[in-house]
Amino acid sequence: MLLLSLFVSPQKQIRTNAREYNSWTRQKVCGxxxxxxxxxxxxxxxxxxxxxxxxxxxxxxxxxxxxxxxxxxxxxxxxxxxxxxxxxxxxxxxxDGPCFNFQGRSRFFGGSTNCWIGQLLALEDQDFLHQDWIQHSGWPLQKTELLPYLKTALRFYNSDQLNFDSDLLKLFGLEENPFDPALLRRYFSKWAPRPHLxxxxxxxxxxxxxxxxxxxxxxxxxxxxxxxxxxxxxxxxxxxxxxxxxxxxxxxxxxxxxxxxxxxxxxxxxxxxxxxxxxxxxxxxFQDHTQLMAGFLKPEDEKKLQEHCFERTHNGLLYTPKFSLNFEKQRQEKLLNLSATIWPGNPDTILPRRVLSNIRRLRFTTSQLISGPAFDLVQLALKNQALQIEKCLHPSQQRISVSIMAQQEPSPESRILLAKKRDRLGIPQSKIQWRPTVNSWRSMVRFAEILQSQLEKSALGKLELLPHIRQNSKHWQIFMFDSCHPIGxxxxxxxxxxxxxxxxxxxxxxxxxxxxxxxxxxxxxxxxxxxxxxxxxxxxxxxxxxxxxxxxxxxx
Ligand SMILES: Cc1cc2nc3c(=O)[nH]c(=O)nc-3n(C[C@H](O)[C@H](O)[C@H](O)COP(=O)(O)OP(=O)(O)OC[C@H]3O[C@@H](n4cnc5c(N)ncnc54)[C@H](O)[C@@H]3O)c2cc1C
Structure with missing residues (x-):
């Protein structure tokens, strides 16, 4: 049995039978x-x-x-x-509130790294500072205090030690910025090569x-x-x-x-x-990164778009280009920190199902719906239909989507409470009152507009914004999704x-x-x-x- 346990993984043993597993357990005790x-x-x-x-x-x-x-x-x-x-x-x-994807978590050895996708980014210097236009912002630590540990963490995820901006932009020969640097910053995220820990x-x-x-x-x-x-x-x-x-x-x-x-x-x-x-x-x-599908991109100069906006590999590691607002611009317009990703070949991501689930969660009555977001919904459904038809007519045409992920303004009203209902073990369930503020929406819409104009000016492509973003919908809450990043x-x-x-x-x-x-x-x-x-x-x-x-x- 001792010899066998050297070759058979515990997962296999645990699945065989209790007696076998117990005897393996005892051997581990002896060791x-x-x-x-x-x-x-x-x-x-x-x-x-x-x-x-x-x-x-x-x-x-x-x-x-x-x-x-x-x-x-x-x-x-x-x-x-x-x-x-x-x-x-x-x-x-x-x-209690808009979409919160609590089912995303995994409760077994490895935790949510059993289901995460392994995208690595560090919080930015400015996230650690108090920003007077963002209530309750800033950390009691400076980012410099975390720097050596971020390097250890990159090693832990089998990634490299290059920084996320200048090192990687240089590595991929992208030092020349096609955008106005007073508006957009560029850098890369890294992907853990073996994310399931x-x-x-x-x-x-x-x-x-x-x-x-x-x-x-x-x-x-x-x-x-x-x-x-x-x-x-x-x-x-x-x-x-x-x-x-x-x-x-x-x-x-x-x-x-x-x-x-x-x-x-x-x-x-x-x-x-x-x-x-x-x-x-x-x-x-309690915070989560708010997510928004901004729209679809029609390439103007495909080669240039690919070069600047699509993922890259180096030494077997994968990197994805990211775009954020210039920090000074963010301060001037009092916006939250955010980033955009351009996804080639992404399937339909308008997510009408998630919008409907938000409507259910936000408990709209029929009359509120008709006088409220009904028009937005009809437009979204029509757009979705048009995209489906386009996909049937041109099945080989690659669709390029643009998504935005934003900071949530920390607010005491956004919180985890205990629910009355208990779990099987007698612990009260959590009650999730996720309350992103309108600042998330305002920041994402403004960023989408800047991105649209910069993509066009740099002759990379034409970004068609989704109707509710183009029209800065009043019913923003139904279009706001979490990212399975519970924070705070x-x-x-x-x-x-x-x-x-x-x-x-x-x-x-x-x-x-x-x-x-x-x-x-x-x-x-x-x-x-x-x-x-x-x-x-x-x-x-x-x-x-x-x-x-x-x-x-x-x-x-
Ligand atoms: C679909 C998805 C995609 C994601 N993608 C990314 C990504 O690309 N990049 C990124 O940075 N993050 C991503 N995340 C978030 C990432 O998974 C989490 O930030 C990370 O796993 C959190 O680590 P943790 O150790 O704090 O919690 P978890 O990984 O959730 O681990 C918690 C552990 O505690 C155990 N546990 C809980 N309650 C008890 C209890 N009462 N008694 C004993 N044990 C208990 C659980 O079983 C689990 O093992 C993603 C998450 C999801 C769901």
Missing amino acids: SNLIIDLNEELTPPSGCDLCIVGTGAAGLALASELIKTGLDVIFLESGAFRKEAEVQALYESVV QAEYLPKFETSKNVNLLLHANLTRIDLNSTLDQVQKIEFVNNEGKKFSLEMKKLVLCMGGIENARILLANTRQIPQGIGNQHDLLGRF STRMAKSPQEGVLDTDCRVFGISNLFVLGSSSFPTGGHSNPTLTLSALAFRFFDQIIKPELEAQEKMP
């Missing part, structure tokens, strides 16, 4: 590392130095450092190695001597000491609701941008308003009067409780969040864990 499925084995350890909840992007970035140490670490993971309907159902939420990190857990993994282990309760300033122990349950408890020196929540806030809000036994919520800020300032619900701040976490990602007032993930971002910019949240995990290791290990000589 000093454990991977225990709590649905099969009911005797997990009862203490550790460091407990980390969640094995998504944040948890695995931290694991990549912890496996090099002598620290006794336990990871709790709600799922196992593949999607299971009853575990996934624990993510169900009540959505499970395949890369499961073998590392198997061979690690100090990092243990408990599967089907759902964190349900956090117990503080009598002075309410330290976590003493936690309670977690398996799929059947069987309870286990664990004591640890430090607890790190890496449960994702919604669940981090939910578990703290749900722990009301000792602090009625929830842990870390003494100033009623927990769950507030446990915001980092200088003081507990302004946020939930300090700059070490520690919950204010609780010395050994930390939260990692995009829930800590006070402002989300427009950049996909995972590279930056991973950088924060590496910074946490370097600034909180490593100094203690060096003092105890537990670093190799």
